[in-house]
Amino acid sequence: MKRTSVMLIAVLALGLGVWAQGLLINGAGASFPYPIYSKWFDVYHQKNPNIQFNYQSVGSGAGIKQVTEGTVDFGASDGPMNDEQMKAFQDKRGSAILHFPTVLGAVVPTYNVQGVTGSLNFTPEALAGIYLGKITKWNDPAIAGPNKGVNLPNQDIVVMHRSDGSGTTYIWTDYLSKVSDEWKSKVSKSTAVNWPVGLGGKGNEGVTGLVKQTPNSIGYVELIYAAQNKIPYGSVKNSSGAFIKADLASVTAAAAGAAKDMPDDFRVSITNAPGKTAYPISSFTWLLIPSKIPDVAKRNAITGFLKWMLTEGQSYNEALSYAKLPKEVEEKELKAISKIQ
């Protein structure tokens, strides 16, 4: 089996006029970290020509499913696997699955309010109220309070959300669940939820398109998408009471705030994290790696890659607008690599 795959690659490489020899490692999962993963895999392959990673950005759900079924060597997800999924993996494969945080992402509120050009401040109560359908006007005191001097119109708020299942929605609803008990009991968190109000757009671009076109609307998008497309977005009040605008530093600060209480399996939510400068709607994204990899060559390749990714690899993050992992998390993960047997 392995020999045929090696031969196949060799034949393919010959066909391309490039000599390649060695190991192909397949992964699948989240699309949010796809740009940085493909950069990492490409650079790592140049440094280790005999190891090649193949990653398909098919979505977190599909990534979890495929790694559980063993059709890929590793998975990737924007939300940690829940206990049920962990158990399903254990039952099917007879060993545990490990989570390795790789980079950080954040979700930002974007809006299009008539007559407002500057950046708006949002409290957690305001965001939860808007998405629960309880705050319906832009000049509601919950929104107007922290935006003194901004002339907010007496207009209905049009709420936009993602129509497709996505890690972005997971982070957004995870945050709202933490800051609002009502949200937690009524809606809760998931990659797709039963929205109390609003219209759905497909993908970050779909939500952005709806917000841009619809006067007096609000939506949420991935920070990287907002930054690269120069979409205006608001600041959010964090757990220390400061209004923070999302950027790479404030996202890393959120991870650092949560690092002290990092559980050993790294399945942690860092929304509403402590820290004065922490942006509250941030999250890790994870690689999902089986704890037992019987094929020695593959195991060495994967652990080798993890070591490189946690050290040198992190320097590629910021050019692609991904926030770096905090030092504490990197060190803890480097120790955890030995769990892969």
Next chain:
Amino acid sequence: MATATPTVPSAGPATAWRSFLSRLRNGDEIARLITFIFAATVVLITVLLVYELWINSALPRHKFGLHFFVTRVWDPVTDEYGALPFVYGTLVTSAVALLLAVPLGIGTSIFLAELAPPRVSDTLQFFIDLLAAVPSVIYGLLGIFIVVPLIRTVIYPALNGAFGFLPIFKGPSYGVGFITAGIVLAIMVIPYIISVSREVLLSVPRDQREAALAVGSTRWESTWKVVVPFAKTGIMGSIFLALARALGETMAVTMVIGNTPTISASLFSPGDSIASVIASQFTEATGDMYLQSLIGLGLVLFLLTFVLNGLARLLIIVTTQKGSKVAN
């Protein structure tokens, strides 16, 4: 195997074998076999499709049963799923699409086939065929950038102002919604109706027209009372082709329907359709119940298409019988 069946039932096996061999030599039997296999694959694919949809939607079928069809909730967190809003959205958008596309499409095809000079007709047909070949995502973009603002700034104020008392034009408009999806679908299916109907009208024998003219009909009378009824079955066929396309359209609909599983009488309300929700949520569907409910929706769409096609056949049978009775 069908090949072993003797063509003449009374003949003995030896005769049958000889005639089979001779047909084999002539190539007839080979051609028959090959085309039979091709035809059989169509049936096989359909059966396999239903089978796969059926076995992969076992979980929601056992948990919800027929309630799946009448439940309004779609909640991936509590694992509660119902198809009703999506079925409603699919039917409403398709109905709006047909309501707009059928008169326009048939009118155009009558003009092209009966009234326009051949040169104009062929040129226009070329453009219509081009429209039919445009990928649906392009129509979705057209919807987002042109139809959505048009609905919000022109059509909604006009209709809501004049007919706001009617439930179908009540409520606020965000630009996206049932009517927007219906209009985009109408634009997409019109070329199908025109192309097929025009061909059907053109194939009506010349005698029919001449006979009508000979008994003193005007040009329009011969077209409307003789040619169109003659071509009725084919025109119906074009409409059902359009309906099938509208029911299953995914990309363009998901871009303009608003993707909210609501049931509202207002055409301006945002909604969702079966194809659209499957495309939107399939990739990130975690959990077996969630995934299988989406596959269950696929089965529902299949059933819906099946039932509507059946009704269409019935309609054709009933109307043609009535037509022939009148003729007698």
